[in-house]
Amino acid sequence: MRGESEQGRDVSVDGEVVLKLDSVSHSFGSTRVLDAVTIDAKAGELLCLLGPSGCGKTTALRLAAGIEELQQGRIVLAGQTVAAPGAQVPPERRSVGMVFQDYALFPHLSVLRNVQFGLVGAEWADLDGDAKRKRAMEALDQVGMANYAESYPHMLSGGQQQRVALARALAPKPRVLLLDEPFSGLDSNLRAHIRDETLHVVKDSGTTTLIVTHDPEEAMYMADRIVVMNAGRVEQIDRPDALYRAPANAFVASFFSSINRLEGVVRGGAVATPFGNLPTPIADGTRVEILIRPEALRVALPTGPLGPWQAEAHVLDARMLRRASFIHLCFGEFEGQHLHFHSREPARLMPGIGVHVSVTLDRAQTFVFPVAPKNP
């Protein structure tokens, strides 16, 4: 297993660590949902926990908030251990703001009273009613909902409820903001808009933020760094562009887009592909998989003999997607594998079906990983 903390250290983001999950493991019954997960979020950083459903990302968030009891590991918040096995600081003492997937607004309270709800505890004790009201209105203003202060949650649309939930979480000025799939309840048009709004509100507030999402695009859009999780483990932590350019393993490479895949065995420091032998540092004799992003395949009509990193294919189908053509290519049989690859071609090329084309491989978007032994 790769050491996650090691990868976490690769990335240099300045600032003090505000929230640290230190080799946290967690089980529900006999199901292990988190396995030695280490994540740290630095001051003002926006971190996305990204992974398929059931990968443990929400559990990690709930553990950080203190609404799930820690079983193994340690959670440190602003320099203090807030959770160790058998010793927990309850959520109300942690100063974390949380936005829930269903917003969880209190139906019996007006929008303003919802946002004022968290203005309790030591640091708000000195404030009188007016000052609290002012702070709540400030938070509502931040999310553009000041006009709805006297409305009740059931009178609001999904997007408005989401904004109120965000204002409620931000109002007490928490040390960490935790958002659990905050946009999944919104329809796709609204989602992009609210996402952008949320990003700016959160960034303006300067609060260290953890967002749980299963949507790679959302994570890439919002995050300073992305924590890619799978089956309870951290696969990789890095900046979005770095993750995309240099995925640590096949899971990370394929999670951000659909990807072309073939298998081979390393011989003489290289692995055979239809485009030629791809050099790799992986030891000879290792069974590897070669992952090629659709963007890595440049399609052109053949103009002469094949050059380096070129191969011949014929077109099975070609479709115009919004920003690119999507071309299905057949490379025929290669080492016993029937190769049907997809190319995402920005040139808006629309070759006819059955046409022979030459395909150029961009090696920067081609990744070789040892084939992972199948987990039982």
Place this chain on the structure above:
Amino acid sequence: MTSRIDPASPAATISSARRFNGWTAFTFLIAALIALPILVVLAYVFVPSHGIWQHLASTVLPGYITTSLWLMVGVGIGASVIGVGTAWLVTLTEFPGRRFFEWALLLPLAIPAYVIAYTYTGLLDYAGPAQTLLRELTGWSRGDYWAPDVRSLPGAIAMLTLVLYPYVYLLSRAAFLEQSVCVLEVSRTLGCGPWRCFFNVALPLARPAVAAGVTLVLMETLNDFGTVQYFGVSSFTAGIYRTWMGMGEPAAAAQLAAVLTLFIALLVLLERFTRGRGKVHHTTSKYRQLPRYRLGGIHAALGFLAAGLPVLLGFILPALVLANWAVVTAPRIVDARFFAEAANSFILASLAAVLAVVIAMIMAYGLRLRRSRATTYAARIAAMGYGVPGAVIAVGVLIPLSQIDTWINDFTVAHWNIRVGLVLSGTIVAVLFAYMVRFLAVSFNAIEASLGKVTRHMDDAARTLGQKPMGALLRVHLPITRGSLLTAAILVFVDVMKELPATLLLRPFNFDTLAIRAYQMASDERLADAAAPSLAIVLVGIVPVVMLSLAIAKSRPGYEASREERMAEAALDKQAAERA
């Protein structure tokens, strides 16, 4: 900044071993207290009773068993036929008055069995208006004609059937409504007439609900004390009372109670078993206006009669008789003593309602905070008293409380030479304890259902926004469930107003309630005098029936009932289901 935490000091902020906090401790404590009387009673199976048990077993016990069995068979059949039949009529046929009967069929629930028992006795006995009228019309005199003897086993069966059938009606009706329109429409397109549709489709689908309803009815039958005692029918509860009060043998009474408790446990297991085997799944969930069979002519008249008779005999007639008597006797009966008794009833019922709601709220919330197998079982134990007859609970409450009183007095005499008397067993503490054992389930089920309105994430949100569990309870859960708390309190209040056996056995000396007074005057053959307190009880008993009726009237397809009404109905349904 929020107060920071020092990891070195574990006690105050970092709570370790949180599996066992104050909330769960409370749940376990309540479960233990509630289980105590039942365990005490069951423990008496093993206590030697100096031949009294052998004496009982060889003399009265076989009679108690056969009588109780006959009662159960009779009431079970009667209540199922009336309950299922009327439920089918009002949900799947259309005839004049159907919408009125839909809720009116619940009205008999408002009348306690002992009240309807002496009302019919007064109505039908030799000197009563029915026979008098018959003699005046025909010129017959005693012996010239046959008249039914109400004060008999068949009479008791009839009385209990008339007031208990609504349980079957309520659950069957809900089951018929739940049945997918499609299933019924398909059966109609396949050529099923109303009768075949009923017997081949609707009834088999509704069987689990009917079984649950019948189980409820049988439990209430075994719980009944007033009717059987008044009619001189020797069932178990009457036997327990006689053994205790008449023979002064609490140990033998406890042994009878233990046998009765085992009887009920068997009944519950039987119901669970049939339900487990007969689980019916609805494959589609399209609810529309049900396709009703339109009854015309003679059929409509028969439908009207079939739905109308239970309402007439179970509510209208006895209520009229009571009102008639009360008009005559009220000026004499409604005096200072009457108001004192009404006040006693009100105080007891209010105290019990508040206690039951507070305890149930803490338990339900504690369960929500930390649900484990142990706490779930504890809550189930705390709710099981509902199936145990009041007379049994009374025995189980009195024995340990008297023992504790003895200890207390030994202690005070030894230390201060003062006798403090029966501080627990001789006061309303004992009565309230018994009410909690019997009725905690009522409030608990209503409150647990209503806590469903508060999502888990709302709990979490309140906590991350700085509230301790108690703060979240006060600021989120209580305001949101306010309406249901009131419903729960009303249900317990009314049950306590009507309760007879436990009150009768445990009340402090000279402490009378309306129910006790009504029962005692009826026992002294002052039937008309008993009318005023009885009518007061019936009027209070109508409140939950009206609540239920409103919920039913508004839960028809296409009507979006308010959340409170839906919760009220869900709570009542759940209460009914949970009893079984």
